[in-house]
Amino acid sequence: MKISEMKQALTGLEAVNFRLPSGEYLPAHFHVTEVGLVHKHFIDCGGTERQETVANFQLWEAGDYDHRLAPQKFLHILKLSEKILGREDLDIEVEYQQATIGKFGLRLDGQDFVLTPKQTACLAQDACGIPASEFALPQLQTTGCTPGGGCC
Template structure:
């Protein structure tokens, strides 16, 4: 989900709810503690230089059980953050504290924002010698001659 899509949805909502991948709704007293632009500049295991940029929302809950983030307030937060985000319509990544900080994608089901599990993947499978149909559990390591491990 992109920033523009979140803004469009917020303009039509009466309440802001986020749902975890298992269907659990975040406590209604959550806060949006950060909105920012995160750029990851890296080299994959095949030697290709890559750069990824996302808009990041950090969600947090505290003991202030009477707190409620209204859609208009969330829109205001996004407007204030425009000076950091710029005009680019980035995909959104959500951070939420669980046993460690979880990173999620974001979608909307018509009523609630849905946090979507993110997965790691090899971006240079052709360099690692991993067959296309293979999964991590089927292939425990790269070939020693591939240079990726």
């Protein structure tokens, strides 16, 4: 989801709800503790230099169970964040604490914002020396396994 899509969605919502990929809702008393600009400058395993920039939202919950973030307040936070984010229509990445800090994508599902799983991947599959067949899980053999046979 891009910032412009979030702003548009917030103008039509009565409440701001976030849902984890599991379907579980974040507690209604969550806070948006940070809105930031994350710039990643890196080289992939094939030697290609890459850059990636996203708007990052950090969601957090405390013991203030009566707290509610209204859509208008969230829009105000986004307006204030333009000092950092600029006016570029960036993709949004969300951080939320679980067993460790989780990074998620974001989409709107009707009236709820849904945190979507992010996956790692090889960006240089053609250049890193791993055959395409190695990127898929191998078929397990149930009979005829011998030491050094490659099936177990």
